[in-house]
Amino acid sequence: MTLEDREEIAIRHGRGEGVHQIARAASRKPSVVSREIRRNDRVGLGPRKSKWSPV
Known part of the structure; x- marks a missing residue:
């Protein structure tokens, strides 16, 4: 996935579009x-910790 793809997803998500709508528009x-x-x-x-990783 390109940086442009990620930016487009972020923009559409910020506008409140749903995952399925974004996926159709991005052909993903x-x-x-x-x-x-x-x-x-x-x-x-910061990095996300898995619920299984030690604290």
């Missing part, structure tokens, strides 16, 4: 779009 699977949103929704908060 909804699971890919959902993963990108989850992955990038925490920008600036």
Whole structure:
């Protein structure tokens, strides 16, 4: 996925578009779009810890 793809997903998500709508517009699977949103929704908060990783 290119930087432009990620930016487009972020812009559309910020506008309140749903995962399926974004996926159709980007010609991607909804699971890919959902993963990108989850992955990038925490920008600036540091690495995400798995619930299984030691504290």
